Amino acid sequence: MKVDLLIVGAGFAGAVLAERCASQLGLECLVLDRRHHIGGNSYDAPDESGILLHVYGPHYFRSNSPKIIDYLGQFTEWHPVEYKILSWTDGRYWQFPINLNTFEQLLGRASTSEEMERTLAEWREPCPSPRNSEEVIVSQVGRQLYDKFFRNYTRKQWGRDPAELDASVCGRIPVRTNRDDRYLSESFQALPKQGYTAMFERMLHHQKIRVELGADFRQWRDKVEWRHLVYTGMVDEYFDHCYGDLPYRSLRFERESFQQEFVQPVMQVNYPNDHDYTRIVEIKHATGQKLPTTTTVREYPAPYERGGEAYYPIPAPAAQELYSKYAALAEACGDVSFVGRLATYRYYNMDQVVGMALVEFEKIAAKFSSKSS
Ligand code: FAD
Ligand code: UDP
Numbered sequence: 001m002k003v004d005l006l007i008v009g010a011g012f013a014g015a016v017l018a019e020r021c022a023s024q025l026g027l028e029c030l031v032l033d034r035r036h037h038i039g040g041n042s043y044d045a046p047d048e049s050g051i052l053l054h055v056y057g058p059h060y061f062r063s064n065s066p067k068i069i070d071y072l073g074q075f076t077e078w079h080p081v082e083y084k085i086l087s088w089t090d091g092r093y094w095q096f097p098i099n100l101n102t103f104e105q106l107l108g109r110a111s112t113s114e115e116m117e118r119t120l121a122e123w124r125e126p127c128p129s130p131r132n133s134e135e136v137i138v139s140q141v142g143r144q145l146y147d148k149f150f151r152n153y154t155r156k157q158w159g160r161d162p163a164e165l166d167a168s169v170c171g172r173i174p175v176r177t178n179r180d181d182r183y184l185s186e187s188f189q190a191l192p193k194q195g196y197t198a199m200f201e202r203m204l205h206h207q208k209i210r211v212e213l214g215a216d217f218r219q220w221r222d223k224v225e226w227r228h229l230v231y232t233g234m235v236d237e238y239f240d241h242c243y244g245d246l247p248y249r250s251l252r253f254e255r256e257s258f259q260q261e262f263v264q265p266v267m268q269v270n271y272p273n274d275h276d277y278t279r280i281v282e283i284k285h286a287t288g289q290k291l292p293t294t295t296t297v298r299e300y301p302a303p304y305e306r307g308g309e310a311y312y313p314i315p316a317p318a319a320q321e322l323y324s325k326y327a328a329l330a331e332a333c334g335d336v337s338f339v340g341r342l343a344t345y346r347y348y349n350m351d352q353v354v355g356m357a358l359v360e361f362e363k364i365a366a367k368f369s370s371k372s373s
Helices: 012-025 066-073 100-107 113-123 133-141 143-158 167-171 196-204 317-331 350-372
Strands: 002-008 029-033 044-046 052-054 078-080 085-089 092-096 188-192 209-213 225-231 248-258 268-270 279-281 294-303 336-338
Touching: 002 012, 012 029, 012 196, 012 209, 012 225, 012 350, 044 196, 052 294, 066 350, 085 143, 092 100, 092 143, 100 113, 113 133, 113 143, 133 143, 133 167, 143 167, 143 294, 188 196, 225 350, 336 350
Parallel strands: 002 029, 002 225, 029 209, 085 268, 225 336
Antiparallel strands: 044 052, 078 188, 085 092, 248 294, 268 279, 279 294
């Protein structure tokens, strides 16, 4: 079989490139995914009672980029959401991420932004350029709040101490001295109105795009002749683990359904210090579905083993060093684009992956236009 573009992976990276290259360049695209569905980790599907679940953990779309929002907006309408979460510890709910309401809960009385700023200034352990996830939090809020909300959650999530992880991991979580209690800070926060899978179906619905599911690149690579390859799977797997295995973190999801409209007060409750799971998500709060029943998903972090699901690359110095060896091999493959979270070993959000794919599209367009001229 001959195609212009062979695309490995039908997640955001693969779907954006298939859509752009088919619709803008008229290239014949074959998209493979070894899973039995499109959408990658953002795949959603209704459960037995019709609740649209995020199958691989909650996916809260957010972005500051009009270009990315407008691009995806061609394939979906949006359902605006202010993502709200709580943290459960010491036998009660806490406002999270840390904001003025959390500070008031801690004091047990009303306070002000000025008092909170003054107090945090006393609690902080100054660190001009935090090198890891412990330093980034302790330098913002001090050790008491770090121990309450971050230390054990992070150990549970990553199987490593925050001091062993890049500052960007816990640094993702905002700390605010006002009453803004949204989990995320980006200007645009919304879910695709009919869900992610419906959006992906529209992106991939094109006469020049063929999708093969349950199709592993390792079995297909010798059956297809391609002019360019887009690879969005694990970069170490592509190179047969020649420098050794990159570390990843995996997850196990446990669902529970209830004959009542809602069971928890908000979309997500984090459990930093109790239980083996990190969070319980009741996604119905965010999707806005009106149904008399509900379903929650508990998320248990798990070690990654070959053949399992690699949900997270691990943002830590030794892993990055090993990745840089694979990155050098990838760089030398002129006819292959390595795009997305697993292929570039980066803890990217969905919008960042879309942005990366749109940039890669320009490179592929330049390559094909120079070949045809
Ligand atoms: P993926 O979605 O992983 O797609 C890669 C695809 O390639 C997979 O479907 C895989 O099956 C396929 N593949 C791999 N190897 C092969 C092979 N050899 N042959 C065939 N197919 C192959 N982002 C946000 O913006 N907001 C969030 O709230 C958010 N929450 C998240 C929660 C969890 C639990 C996780 C794990 C991620 C979350 N993300 C979130 C990140 C988001 O999932 C990613 O940014 C995005 O899905 C990356 O898209 P991708 O195309 O790079 O990779
Ligand atoms: N985190 C934490 N406590 C929390 C929430 C997050 O320590 O209550 C840390 C943890 O290390 C986590 C990181 O912050 O992995 C990023 O959190 P986020 O909710 O963005 O993680 P994701 O949704 O990507 O799993």
